[in-house]
Amino acid sequence: MSEQIELLRKKFEESISQVRDASELETLRVNFLGKSGFVTTLLKGMGKLSPDEKKKMGQVINTFKTSVADAIGKKAEELHELAVKKEIEMTPEFDVSVPTDLSRGSYHPITLVQRQCENVFKSMGFTVEDYSEVVTDYECFESLNIPKFHPARDMQDTYYLTNGQLLKSQTSAAQNAIYRKYKDQLINEGKPIKAVFPGRCFRNESTDACHENTFFQMEGVMVGKDISISNLIFFMKTMLSEVFQRDIKVRLRPGFFPFVEPGFELDINCLICGGEGCPSCKHSGWLELCPCGMIHPNVLREGGIDPDEYTGFAFGLGLTRLAMMKYGVKDIRDLNSGALVNLEQFTDDE
Numbered sequence: 001m002s003e004q005i006e007l008l009r010k011k012f013e014e015s016i017s018q019v020r021d022a023s024e025l026e027t028l029r030v031n032f033l034g035k036s037g038f039v040t041t042l043l044k045g046m047g048k049l050s051p052d053e054k055k056k057m058g059q060v061i062n063t064f065k066t067s068v069a070d071a072i073g074k075k076a077e078e079l080h081e082l083a084v085k086k087e088i089e090m091t092p093e094f095d096v097s098v099p100t101d102l103s104r105g106s107y108h109p110i111t112l113v114q115r116q117c118e119n120v121f122k123s124m125g126f127t128v129e130d131y132s133e134v135v136t137d138y139e140c141f142e143s144l145n146i147p148k149f150h151p152a153r154d155m156q157d158t159y160y161l162t163n164g165q166l167l168k169s170q171t172s173a174a175q176n177a178i179y180r181k182y183k184d185q186l187i188n189e190g191k192p193i194k195a196v197f198p199g200r201c202f203r204n205e206s207t208d209a210c211h212e213n214t215f216f217q218m219e220g221v222m223v224g225k226d227i228s229i230s231n232l233i234f235f236m237k238t239m240l241s242e243v244f245q246r247d248i249k250v251r252l253r254p255g256f257f258p259f260v261e262p263g264f265e266l267d268i269n270c271l272i273c274g275g276e277g278c279p280s281c282k283h284s285g286w287l288e289l290c291p292c293g294m295i296h297p298n299v300l301r302e303g304g305i306d307p308d309e310y311t312g313f314a315f316g317l318g319l320t321r322l323a324m325m326k327y328g329v330k331d332i333r334d335l336n337s338g339a340l341v342n343l344e345q346f347t348d349d350e
């Protein structure tokens, strides 16, 4: 079996050095780490071994598995950086000194609330991360404890590219990469991971006053020793009181997301109708704003972090809905309408 692992290691190293893009990387990951992949087959093959051999081989295979997962994570980051660099190189140069007679523009309300939230979290020691809008199935679902055919996928039907990649349906898609990016600092220097990552999300969704097919979220994660629900509630409360600059009613209720346990829904009392019920809150008086919870052990493990040593929380703030509430926009679709008459009236009040 040791020889078999050595051969597989060589095969993996050779294959990963030839990978040119994210879809090839995903194929390689499935070949090695997928349900019928080489590593899973190795683990299944241990059934025939004696208990002593099983223990020994189990360790060897797991070390191999971790090294494969780490190398794939690193390669994903490299490919991402390369793609960004290429895009920058291809952007034509333009002359910023050319005079223009266009009137001065204004920031979009979503940009305004995004910046406010970023500033609040930066002041509390969080880094702000950028992530691509086109992601793999692994990033958006599998790394988040949502295997193929899991019913939770039905809630997030999205748009697929012909190469198997997809437009991300949730900012949670960046979680795995963030854990891999900062895990060494966490493990070697004891520095907790504290990051927020705003981004555009896409869902194949019937639109109404509070649902769009293209909307913004801001994900936040904190991972370290002894991180608990109290930390989560503290950061949520601070963020909301800083953004609204006044007391607002919120409620926390149980919610299910495969990547957190326990999970919660954080709702905000509708500021359009004052909680009476209106189309903006589907006549319930409450608007789902920021689901959250304690990160599931499987998700931490998949990100290279030992869940027996570290815990963490994650949240997924609906930035577009936050903009609606903050600026009293009754219909979410107005925010994507491009109607300047509506959008120009908001200013950066910082």
Ligand code: FA5
Pocket (backbone or CB within 6 Å): 169, 170, 171, 172, 203, 205, 210, 211, 212, 213, 215, 216, 217, 219, 257, 260, 263, 288, 289, 290, 291, 292, 293, 314, 315, 316, 317, 318, 319, 320, 321, 332
């Ligand atoms: C998620 O997307 C989870 N990834 C959030 C999460 C992160 C949970 C981390 C736990 C831990 P959900 O599908 O409920 O969950 O979306 C999160 C928020 O995004 C919603 O509360 C809402 O504010 C916003 N949202 C979701 N769908 C839409 C939509 N179609 N239009 C506008 N806003 C939306």
